[in-house]
Amino acid sequence: MKAVEETHERFIRQLPETIRVSTGSAIVLGSLRAKLDAKPTTIYLLTCRNEKCSANCGFCPQARESKGRADLLSRVTWPTFMTRQVFDGIERTVRGGAIKRVCIQTLNYPEVFDEVLLLVREIKSRVTVPISVSCQPLNSEKMRGLADAGVNRISIALDAATEKIFDRVKGRNIGGPYRWERQRKALNEAVKVFGESSVSTHLIVGLGETEKEICQTIQWCVDSGIYPGLFAFTPIPGTALENNPQPSLNHYRRVQVAHCLLTHRKTRFENMAFDSNSCLTNFGISKERLLEVIDTGEPFLTSGCPGCNRPYYNERPGGPLYNYPRQLRPEEIEEAKKILGF
Numbered sequence: 001m002k003a004v005e006e007t008h009e010r011f012i013r014q015l016p017e018t019i020r021v022s023t024g025s026a027i028v029l030g031s032l033r034a035k036l037d038a039k040p041t042t043i044y045l046l047t048c049r050n051e052k053c054s055a056n057c058g059f060c061p062q063a064r065e066s067k068g069r070a071d072l073l074s075r076v077t078w079p080t081f082m083t084r085q086v087f088d089g090i091e092r093t094v095r096g097g098a099i100k101r102v103c104i105q106t107l108n109y110p111e112v113f114d115e116v117l118l119l120v121r122e123i124k125s126r127v128t129v130p131i132s133v134s135c136q137p138l139n140s141e142k143m144r145g146l147a148d149a150g151v152n153r154i155s156i157a158l159d160a161a162t163e164k165i166f167d168r169v170k171g172r173n174i175g176g177p178y179r180w181e182r183q184r185k186a187l188n189e190a191v192k193v194f195g196e197s198s199v200s201t202h203l204i205v206g207l208g209e210t211e212k213e214i215c216q217t218i219q220w221c222v223d224s225g226i227y228p229g230l231f232a233f234t235p236i237p238g239t240a241l242e243n244n245p246q247p248s249l250n251h252y253r254r255v256q257v258a259h260c261l262l263t264h265r266k267t268r269f270e271n272m273a274f275d276s277n278s279c280l281t282n283f284g285i286s287k288e289r290l291l292e293v294i295d296t297g298e299p300f301l302t303s304g305c306p307g308c309n310r311p312y313y314n315e316r317p318g319g320p321l322y323n324y325p326r327q328l329r330p331e332e333i334e335e336a337k338k339i340l341g342f
Helices: 002-014 023-029 083-095 112-126 140-149 163-169 180-194 211-224 249-263 287-296 330-340
Strands: 018-021 042-046 080-082 101-105 131-134 153-155 199-205 227-232 280-282
Touching: 018 023, 018 083, 023 042, 023 083, 042 083, 080 083, 083 112, 101 112, 112 131, 112 140, 131 199, 140 180, 153 180, 163 180, 180 199, 180 211, 199 211, 199 249, 211 227, 211 249, 211 280, 227 249, 249 287, 249 330, 287 330
Parallel strands: 042 101, 101 131, 131 153, 153 199, 199 227
Antiparallel strands: 018 042, 018 080
8 A cells, every 4th residue: 555655745846836827726625715696517627838839820829029018818818836736636625526527728848648548547546526528639649548548638729719819819920839720630639539429629719710711610619529619709918819800790690690500400501592792591490490409599609528628718707708608598589599590
C-alpha cells in the first residue's frame, strides 16, 4: 500500500502546478465565492503557461499576437489555481452529483499533449466522470493515447464555415499554424478513434459566412459523425477582430434552428431553400413541424458536448442571450419566434 501511495505521489509531482478554471466552474468547485444565476454543469479547465498560445486565431485573446487579457477566453475570465486544489474540488463535486462532465481546453504549445495526458489520468484515478478534451489537431496515435487514458470525447475546432474564412481568421492569412483540410482530416481521424457521436467541433457564427455556407458545413459534420457546437462571434478587446460586430440575433436564431434540425436529422441541407443573399427561406420541413421544434426552445440552448451548458460564454447575463444555459421560459420562446418572423 505504501509503495502504491509513493508511486502516486511521484505521479502527482509531474502534474502542471497550476491550471486555469472558468470563473463559473471555480465557483461551483468552491474555489471562488460568488452567486450564480446559471451554474455550469461542466467543469471547464484551461491549460496554463506563462506564454500565450502558439496559434494566432483572430478572435482569441490567447492568440500569439493578441494584446488581449491573458486570463480571458471569449468573454469568460479564467483565474489560475493550484492543480491539486482544483482536482480535490472536482472529486468532491462529482461525488456530490453537481457536475456531469470535465472539459479540458488547451492552448497550443509543444508540451501540451503530455500535460493533458497527466491531467486526465489524475482525474480518472480519483473519480468516474466523462472527460472532453478540446485541442489542436492530433495524430491518431496521440488521440488513441487520450482515449486509453479515459477521454471519452474530443473536440477539434473548425471555427470557420468555409476555407476562405478559416484562412483569414486562424490559418495562413493570419500567420496561424492551422490548415482547413488538415483540420477536417483530423476530425475524420478522431471519429475512427472515438467513434461517431463522440467527436465535436466548434463553428462560430458571425465571421462573414452566409447562412447557406454554415448550413452546408453543419451538414458535412453530421454526415461525418461529428457534432458541431455553435458559438456567436464575440469581439474581445486586443484581438485582431476586436472591431468586428456580433452577429444579429435574427441571423443567429435562423442558424440555431437549422443546426437543431440538421443535427437531429429532421431535415437535410439539400432540402433547404435560400434567397439571392444565401439567407434561409425554407428549412425543408413543414411549418407545423418547424413550430413544434421551436416551441420546445431546444434550438436556442447551448450546443456542445453532453452536459455542457457554457453559461454566458458569448453574452452578458443581462442579455441578449445568444445561447441559453437553461430551459427557456415561455416568453423567451415567444420572443425567439417573433425574431424569426412567426
